[in-house]
Amino acid sequence: MTTKHSVILLTAITLGATPAVSQEMTFASSGGAYQEAVRQVWLNPAAEALGGVAVSEDTYSDAMSQLRAQVATGAVTWDLVELGSYDCVVAANEGLLEPIDYDLIDASDYPEAVRAEHWLGSIYYSNVIAWNTNTYGENGPQSWADVWDVEAFPGTRALWRFPMEMMEAALRADGVASEDLYPIDIDRAIASLERIAPHVAVWWESGAQAAQLLRDGEADIVALWNGRVSSVISDGGAVDFTFNDAIMNFACFGIPLGAPNRDTAMAMLAHIALPESQAQLPMVIEYAPANPAAFNVGIVSEDAAARLSSAPGNIEGQHIFNAEWWAANIGAAGDAFDLMLLQQ
Amino acid sequence: MRGGTVATLVAPALIVVGAAVIAPTLWMLYQSILYQGEFSLHHYQRLFTSRLHQIVIRQTFELALTVTVICVAIGTPFAWFASRMASRARNALIGIVVVTFFASLLVRTYAWLVLLQGSGLVNDGMIALGLVSEPLQLVHNRTGTVIGMVHIMLPFFILPAYSAFLKVPNEIVQAARSLGATAARAFLSNVLPLAASGIATGTTFVFVLSLGFYVTPALLGGGRVMTAPMLLARDLSRFSEWGTASALGAVLLAATVGLAAVAYWLIGRRTDADRAN
Numbered sequence: 304m305t306t307k308h309s310v311i312l313l314t315a316i317t318l319g320a321t322p323a324v325s326q327e328m329t330f331a332s333s334g335g336a337y338q339e340a341v342r343q344v345w346l347n348p349a350a351e352a353l354g355g356v357a358v359s360e361d362t363y364s365d366a367m368s369q370l371r372a373q374v375a376t377g378a379v380t381w382d383l384v385e386l387g388s389y390d391c392v393v394a395a396n397e398g399l400l401e402p403i404d405y406d407l408i409d410a411s412d413y414p415e416a417v418r419a420e421h422w423l424g425s426i427y428y429s430n431v432i433a434w435n436t437n438t439y440g441e442n443g444p445q446s447w448a449d450v451w452d453v454e455a456f457p458g459t460r461a462l463w464r465f466p467m468e469m470m471e472a473a474l475r476a477d478g479v480a481s482e483d484l485y486p487i488d489i490d491r492a493i494a495s496l497e498r499i500a501p502h503v504a505v506w507w508e509s510g511a512q513a514a515q516l517l518r519d520g521e522a523d524i525v526a527l528w529n530g531r532v533s534s535v536i537s538d539g540g541a542v543d544f545t546f547n548d549a550i551m552n553f554a555c556f557g558i559p560l561g562a563p564n565r566d567t568a569m570a571m572l573a574h575i576a577l578p579e580s581q582a583q584l585p586m587v588i589e590y591a592p593a594n595p596a597a598f599n600v601g602i603v604s605e606d607a608a609a610r611l612s613s614a615p616g617n618i619e620g621q622h623i624f625n626a627e628w629w630a631a632n633i634g635a636a637g638d639a640f641d642l643m644l645l646q647q
Numbered sequence: 648m649r650g651g652t653v654a655t656l657v658a659p660a661l662i663v664v665g666a667a668v669i670a671p672t673l674w675m676l677y678q679s680i681l682y683q684g685e686f687s688l689h690h691y692q693r694l695f696t697s698r699l700h701q702i703v704i705r706q707t708f709e710l711a712l713t714v715t716v717i718c719v720a721i722g723t724p725f726a727w728f729a730s731r732m733a734s735r736a737r738n739a740l741i742g743i744v745v746v747t748f749f750a751s752l753l754v755r756t757y758a759w760l761v762l763l764q765g766s767g768l769v770n771d772g773m774i775a776l777g778l779v780s781e782p783l784q785l786v787h788n789r790t791g792t793v794i795g796m797v798h799i800m801l802p803f804f805i806l807p808a809y810s811a812f813l814k815v816p817n818e819i820v821q822a823a824r825s826l827g828a829t830a831a832r833a834f835l836s837n838v839l840p841l842a843a844s845g846i847a848t849g850t851t852f853v854f855v856l857s858l859g860f861y862v863t864p865a866l867l868g869g870g871r872v873m874t875a876p877m878l879l880a881r882d883l884s885r886f887s888e889w890g891t892a893s894a895l896g897a898v899l900l901a902a903t904v905g906l907a908a909v910a911y912w913l914i915g916r917r918t919d920a921d922r923a924n
Binding site for chain 2: 365367368393464503504505506507508509512515519520521634637638641642644645646647
């Protein structure tokens, strides 16, 4: 979509200002610096463009339980909620979300993987290969096959204690091509994980813990989300990473079924989805916009883009997470993964 | 006090307990026997046939037992000697035990992580002293989990044991010794039986609370330790499997209530026997 078109759309949203659209709405996300950034670059400008919508915010601790409770009791307080990719699919499957109005929201630039009938991608992040530069210098592992190669890269590993993203990594290490990752061959992924397990010092439980392992040199190679790695680097940690072979995951927006200000939320989302809005996010926090057109509007500098998952040049060697597969298979995959770990 | 007054005073607590404990527990039990909208023992069947769930339940009980044994072994001598000291030293020792309650569990767990890791204070110290040449694997495994849990659970054993020992008069030990008992014999045959109810209370506390650990094994276990509460959290918040999680919750609840009942029965018998003597 060209800039001209988006200006027209923007004007349409603003002027078309359907009288039915209410002047208030509630947004919910996971809080912290991230939600502050979203408020600053997405919510406030969109609210202004719609003629001054009063935006209330909520921060959830357990999004799915709260969403289920709201929809089940008919006491919906959220109009727009941001969820992890997996939760979006589960919420849609459970009928907890309104369909997205793609006549109003132009998502034509969004890749298939990050838009669906009931949700639309918000940001990308990647589970990348990070390493200690005291151990490997600049020449750290460049692929999951390298991470699994303990002769070429002797040292300890730390992987996420969760089947998602790690099973994809294990399959890549075992030589599965990017396009053949799904449906995941659980047995093959487990066999691959069993091979690396003796060299895994820690199966980390939280991002903060993984960042500490990386910073303190407790593990030489860590699979971790790129935003976390970047903050270790900017704190002066002897760490480097690559986007090569990374597992790219995303978060997404959904509108709870029966949201009191559904139309306002939809109009807000239409504004947020514009490439010009999308491009603002990396200016304040290191998360990549879900709309790839954001890199074509001359806002994101080359330096900033170099650190973003979805930027041209970074995205090519990565694999997009398939939340649909996981939503259907988490039980079997999760049990196999946990059992594998307990038998170490 | 008249019955009406008692009822009025007790009512608020009963309402809170009813709404916050009893109702959710009943709801949980109901969820555990519901499968695809019908009554079924499906979730219990899954619990007892899934290898993962079996291993986790076994590991949870093994971990709680290990922690309990270590707490009793460390805590009993500490509580006894503390109870025999002059009041100032005694208060200082018990003060140290109580102070550990002031720091949050999460902070203490992270502190152990930093102390015990490969380049942590403990390993660096031992290497500097020449005790070991390579850092020992003290954390990210079951050892680290047990160390962290013992640290957190120890006060729950020491406090009741200490208050029981405090009630044992010095004369008992002196009388036993004057009749030719060794110090160890005097302690085992005379002191321990008198303090048995305190020790049993502490042991029950530690064991029951140890069954409920989540954060400490999650952070210090390096991913290789999984307790029932971790499995519960996984089933609930990540997989949304309310039925399985409820069944697991019901099994844990039954085990805990059963153990507590046995412990109180033993303590009660002990106390009755004491009175009879």
